Amino acid sequence: MSIHISAKKGEIAKVVLQPGDPLRAKYIAENFLENPRLVSQTRHILYYTGIYKGKEITVGASGMGFPSIGIYSFELYTEYVVDTIIRIGTCGAYTTDLKVFDILNVENAASESTYAKYAWEIEEELLPHQGSIFDVINETAKELSLVTNSTNIHSSDIFYRKNPAIPEIATKYNCPAVEMEAFGLFANAKYLGKNAATILTVSDIIPSGENISADQRETALKPMIELALEAAWKTV
Ligand SMILES: O=P(O)(O)O[C@H]1O[C@H](CO)[C@@H](O)[C@H]1O
Numbered sequence: 269m270s271i272h273i274s275a276k277k278g279e280i281a282k283v284v285l286q287p288g289d290p291l292r293a294k295y296i297a298e299n300f301l302e303n304p305r306l307v308s309q310t311r312h313i314l315y316y317t318g319i320y321k322g323k324e325i326t327v328g329a330s331g332m333g334f335p336s337i338g339i340y341s342f343e344l345y346t347e348y349v350v351d352t353i354i355r356i357g358t359c360g361a362y363t364t365d366l367k368v369f370d371i372l373n374v375e376n377a378a379s380e381s382t383y384a385k386y387a388w389e390i391e392e393e394l395l396p397h398q399g400s401i402f403d404v405i406n407e408t409a410k411e412l413s414l415v416t417n418s419t420n421i422h423s424s425d426i427f428y429r430k431n432p433a434i435p436e437i438a439t440k441y442n443c444p445a446v447e448m449e450a451f452g453l454f455a456n457a458k459y460l461g462k463n464a465a466t467i468l469t470v471s472d473i474i475p476s477g478e479n480i481s482a483d484q485r486e487t488a489l490k491p492m493i494e495l496a497l498e499a500a501w502k503t504v
């Protein structure tokens with residue numbers, strides 16, 4: 269049990285799939301895991317542990333933004349036996365070269381956030397995925413004949429902003445898409461010497477305004493979910 273996760277020691281697996289949305293965690297647990305057990309519902313941030321192809325996997329939410337994923341990933345890494353977190357999120361594309369439902373495997377997350385600096389004295393504004401799970405995801409995607417793009421992304425504190433132009437940091441680091449957690453997750457994993465990856469499905473095309481519905485954000489992410497589960501399975 270930690271401050272924000274009420275699971276007992278032993279109730280969280282070594283590998284955790286982490287969507288932002290608690291209801292996406294519930295959907296994955298109920299539709300992809302055998303015998304899913306709800307092991308934490310503190311603040312309605314749901315965590316389930318169940319069996320995928322004979323191995324134990326946990327799926328639970330991060331909430332939105334660096335403060336939230338900062339808390340959950342830190343407690344998972346330090347209070348339980350977790351060595352790998354795979355974030356499975358949605359993102360907005362800055363370019364119409366990307367299409368809704370495209371899948372990205374995040375190579376580096378660029379951010380203007382002060383999270384890494386003030387939490388861990390990590391000064392870089394570009395943080396890479398941590399450990400070998402990124403490569404496992406790419407190998408697994410090939411085996412599943414699933415097209416994914418390995419790319420840098422912008423991790424932002426901001427969803428709504430006054431100026432619609434692409435933020436400077438996204439241009440600087442060649443980021444075609446934006447989300448709100450990967451940089452915080454990578455910072456925690458780097459500081460703690462753990463493994464972390466982020467797979468994203470494009471949910472919004474910012475220049476055209478095209479997007480997928482709230483229901484689809486919960487449930488229509490099946491290829492990304494299967495990719496994450498297969499990659500997670502290989503690490504336990
Ligand atoms: O779909 P999730 O994982 O929540 O990720 C994205 O969606 C949320 C914004 O709608 C932010 O958390 C952003 O990072």
Ligand SMILES: O=c1cc[nH]c(=O)[nH]1
Nearest residue numbers: 359360446447448472
């Ligand atoms: O952070 C995010 C996530 C999805 N779509 C966006 O536009 N931004």
